[in-house]
Amino acid sequence: MAEWLQQFAPNVVEKFPELIESFWQTLVMMGGSGVISFFFGLLFGVALIVTRPGGVLQNGLVYGLLDKAVNFFRSIPFIILIAALIPLTRLVSGTAIGTRGAILPLVFGTVPFFTRQVESALAELDHGLIEAAQSMGSSPWEIIFRVYLRESIPGIVRATTITVISLIGLTAMAGVVGGGGLGDFAIRYGHQRNQVDITFATVIIILAMVSLFQGLGNLIIRRTSHSGAHPVKGSLLPFVFHRPVGPFSSSAK
Amino acid sequence: MIELEHICKTFGSGEHAVHAVRDVSLSIREGEIFGIIGFSGAGKSTLVRCINLLEAPTTGRVTVNGQELTGMDERALRKARKKIGMIFQSFNLMPSRTVFQNIAYPLHGSGLSRERIEEKVLSLLELVNMSEKRDAYPSQLSGGQKQRVAIARALASDPKVLLCDEATSALDPQTTRSILRLLHTLNERLGLTIVVITHEMAVIKEICGRVAVMENGAVVEQGEVFDIFSNPQQTITREFIHTTSNLSKIYDLIEEGSPVVELRPDELIVQLTYVEKNVSEALISSISRNFGIDVNIIFSSIEIIQNAPLGGLVAIMSGPRDQVEAAVRFLIEKNVQVEVIKDGRMASAVCS
Numbered sequence: 001m002a003e004w005l006q007q008f009a010p011n012v013v014e015k016f017p018e019l020i021e022s023f024w025q026t027l028v029m030m031g032g033s034g035v036i037s038f039f040f041g042l043l044f045g046v047a048l049i050v051t052r053p054g055g056v057l058q059n060g061l062v063y064g065l066l067d068k069a070v071n072f073f074r075s076i077p078f079i080i081l082i083a084a085l086i087p088l089t090r091l092v093s094g095t096a097i098g099t100r101g102a103i104l105p106l107v108f109g110t111v112p113f114f115t116r117q118v119e120s121a122l123a124e125l126d127h128g129l130i131e132a133a134q135s136m137g138s139s140p141w142e143i144i145f146r147v148y149l150r151e152s153i154p155g156i157v158r159a160t161t162i163t164v165i166s167l168i169g170l171t172a173m174a175g176v177v178g179g180g181g182l183g184d185f186a187i188r189y190g191h192q193r194n195q196v197d198i199t200f201a202t203v204i205i206i207l208a209m210v211s212l213f214q215g216l217g218n219l220i221i222r223r224t225s226h227s228g229a230h231p232v233k234g235s236l237l238p239f240v241f242h243r244p245v246g247p248f249s250s251s252a253k
Numbered sequence: 254m255i256e257l258e259h260i261c262k263t264f265g266s267g268e269h270a271v272h273a274v275r276d277v278s279l280s281i282r283e284g285e286i287f288g289i290i291g292f293s294g295a296g297k298s299t300l301v302r303c304i305n306l307l308e309a310p311t312t313g314r315v316t317v318n319g320q321e322l323t324g325m326d327e328r329a330l331r332k333a334r335k336k337i338g339m340i341f342q343s344f345n346l347m348p349s350r351t352v353f354q355n356i357a358y359p360l361h362g363s364g365l366s367r368e369r370i371e372e373k374v375l376s377l378l379e380l381v382n383m384s385e386k387r388d389a390y391p392s393q394l395s396g397g398q399k400q401r402v403a404i405a406r407a408l409a410s411d412p413k414v415l416l417c418d419e420a421t422s423a424l425d426p427q428t429t430r431s432i433l434r435l436l437h438t439l440n441e442r443l444g445l446t447i448v449v450i451t452h453e454m455a456v457i458k459e460i461c462g463r464v465a466v467m468e469n470g471a472v473v474e475q476g477e478v479f480d481i482f483s484n485p486q487q488t489i490t491r492e493f494i495h496t497t498s499n500l501s502k503i504y505d506l507i508e509e510g511s512p513v514v515e516l517r518p519d520e521l522i523v524q525l526t527y528v529e530k531n532v533s534e535a536l537i538s539s540i541s542r543n544f545g546i547d548v549n550i551i552f553s554s555i556e557i558i559q560n561a562p563l564g565g566l567v568a569i570m571s572g573p574r575d576q577v578e579a580a581v582r583f584l585i586e587k588n589v590q591v592e593v594i595k596d597g598r599m600a601s602a603v604c605s
Contacts, residue, residue, distance in 0.1 A: 129345055129347060132341065135337070135416075137331040137333075137334040138331070139331060153349060
């Protein structure tokens with residue numbers, strides 16, 4: 001086995017500690033920005049749904065501002081966003097480079113995408129449920145927590161899966177600011193030094209990560225969905241479709 | 254119990270304004286089952302949503318249970334809504350919750366202990382005859398079962414009023430009847446005031462005491478179901494009534510030239526309609542006996558509504574013309590409406 005690896009992937013064997021280090025950096029970037037983005041994306045997604053015309057907390061001003069802000073940030077290609085945010089990143093994180101410096105741009109790149117995903121997941125909810133809750137005397141806050149969020153769990157999980165997978169793609173670009181990670185690793189060795197086995201190794205690792213998240217997502221959806229409709233079975237297809245990242249991928253709306 | 258005064262509801266404004274409800278005033282009494290019938294787009298669903306203010310009326314006053322809902326603040330309105338149950342055509346059960354959790358939904362935050370909530374939900378399940386399904390999810394239930402759960406949920410906060418928005422329109426006729434029977438039982442056992450919105454006259458006939466007919470956002474006719482059926486004033490009301498009877502098929506037969514309606518000169522096709530509640534005599538056999546004529550029934554559609562026969566029949570009367578005429582006069586005296594649809598003498602005159 002070791003011999004076989006040595007023969008077919010000499011560079012991977014040589015750079016193995018660095019590969020592990022890059023993998024870890026990717027996880028740190030995803031974890032840090034993922035948790036923050038999940039919170040804000042959910043918040044803004046819910047805010048868009050309840051303040052939109054006809055929503056339970058209808059508010060044209062909040063809706064208009066939020067909607068435009070989301071569109072604005074979604075329209076900036078991530079690579080440009082990273083550069084444009086450098087001053088703000090420095091202010092917030094204390095540094096604009098390294099893994100820590102990558103987290104803020106990742107949040108800015110992910111939140112608008114996830115917000116739209118959450119918005120469309122919540123928008124799919126049958127309006128009759130909202131009406132029924134209102135007829136039973138539920139307040140807007142109760143409707144948000146007990147109807148919108150509770151009844152959209154499968155949709156929100158699906159949105160989260162898609163976003164996490166697109167986040168893997170975004171982290172690959174964070175190498176630009178020295179964020180490290182698998183993408184940076186693959187570019188530096190696999191591309192720039194033509195060590196093809198490194199490129200393949202990172203592809204396989206990322207493929208495994210994507211499959212893991214997709215499988216996990218589908219499992220949760222299956223467990224939480226009682227509507228009788230079955231989610232798409234875990235496969236490699238989501239990898240192919242969801243790999244394109246943030247600003248260029250098809251709009252969620 | 255429910256007072257609607259000059260309710261108007263307009264969506265949009267200016268040129269694009271849609272007047273969904275136009276100046277509707279209704280007074281619904283405590284403990285009655287009141288029907289509102291209209292074709293789709295007549296504004297009946299908007300009107301029923303004005304009762305619990307899911308749609309705020311543009312103008313007008315809504316009073317339920319002695320409380321004026323229009324002009325209440327949000328918090329007071331939410332409290333008042335708990336005493337107005339509502340069920341829907343599409344059931345609107347929460348798909349991620351079991352039957353039990355769905356019925357417990359409105360009890361959350363009611364101050365009841367977990368045990369009391371469980372007790373209450375179980376008794377509601379029993380009331381709607383769904384005890385075995387407590388742990389099922391809505392997707393595992395049939396339409397009728399879903400509506401039973403929705404009824405239990407609507408009753409969880411002990412409302413005085415139940416609004417039914419096309420509650421049986423998505424159900425097959427047999428299930429519709431079982432849901433209507435359940436509503437009727439609830440009305441009798443709990444003294445629940447029920448407002449039924451429907452486009453099916455059969456539903457009105459089955460359980461309602463009084464009915465309002467809506468067209469283009471306005472109530473065009475209202476009254477006791479029996480009176481409306483026996484003596485409809487508006488064309489639209491007549492159309493609705495025709496949907497529940499087969500008597501109008503006679504016109505199709507005549508048009509098709511069916512041999513059934515080919516008459517000899519001494520024959521007459523008549524439609525007899527019961528319009529008064531006091532018809533209890535065996536009229537057909539008595540005219541046949543007393544006037545020596547034959548009565549051949551082609552169609553008949555007679556129902557017992559509010560304990561009186563309602564509807565009528567289409568029949569061929571044959572015999573000496575003076576005897577037939579005397580029989581017709583006799584029927585008119587007995588408050589039966591008689592309409593001559595085809596006269597054999599005139600038909601043969603045209604032929605010869």
